Amino acid sequence: MIDLDIDMRQYDCPFIDTTDDVDIAFSAVQWQLDTDDETLETRLIARGDSVGALENGLHTLRNHSNMTDCYVLSKRGNVAQIGTTIEETNAMRTIQRNGGYITGPFQIENGREHWRVGFDSDEDEDHTLAELERHNEFNVEDRDQFGPAALFDLLDNSSSAMRLLEGCRSLTETERETFRIASQNGYYETPRETTLGELADHFGISKTAVSMNLRRSERKILQGALSVLDDIDDESF
Incomplete structure (x- = not known):
């Protein structure tokens, strides 16, 4: 298994656009990609620099053209747990189409997003990164490759x-x-x-x-x- 730590800027992601405009950050807790409907359902923690920033950020997020649904599950002060459904972004589609998969939570702040993405082969990795360059800006900050024994030890x-x-x-x-x-x-x-x-x-x-x-x-x-x-x-x- 190949595991990449990618610093990503997508140009069609409502979370990234929102953190560009408002002092708010998002951390994914759960996510489910529906490839048939081309949507991503998520549960996230949203943290604003202030209560006002949180409210402004949630308002901005709900009004994004790529946002299908956004609702608050709980809120306390400047932190909220939210549920969202967004349209599949170019990067999601590219990774999924080339055999990649998300291997860990993603964080979004200051217009950037950190992803953990896995691949089963060097060829899948190369094809994905080449396609991502056409419509996204990204840096691969770390790359690990695990054999079955090392991966089992990590999970265990x-x-x-x-x-x-x-x-x-x-x-x-x-x-x-x-x-x-x-x-x-x-x-x-x-x-x-x-x-x-x-x-x-x-x-x-x-x-x-x-x-x-x-x-x-x-x-x-x-x-x-x-x-x-x-x-x-x-x-x-």
Whole structure:
């Protein structure tokens, strides 16, 4: 299996057009492509920069010429869960016609869309990308190729990977940024290439505050990683 991470700009997608005009982002939760009706049904999370942006974005989305149906399932503050039906876009049709398939959720923000697309052969991949170039703008940001054993291992350990992902997502914005800058500047190298004092100067806070932010981020990430290690240990018996 060939798996591509594609950064895409479609010119006939209502979600992309909406994020061009309004400060709103969409993340797919569920999707169903009906090739007979040439439509795509989705359940998405919509997040606006504000309550007003969310309302404006949903209004813009409903009025798009390529939107068949758009309804709110639940809403709280600047976040809503919505259901939609859109007409099949050129990119969807091209991927499906050439034997491709969607392998993961897609996200849309700032006029761009990230897709995970799978193919069973290099030939299918090449034909699809060549056709996509005619009517869409895209970059292939990552490409992985899995054999049956590796793919089975990935699927068999999906729950462990999800726990590690949840640990990373539980970081606050401050914890995430502190951990990222510390890692990039060599704080975890041996010998260390930066110090707590230098990190404190970078963020304009005390060394104690930096240390606490790092410890909290490390603890959350390690908890997720340790749960994965426990699963790996269980598989070895």
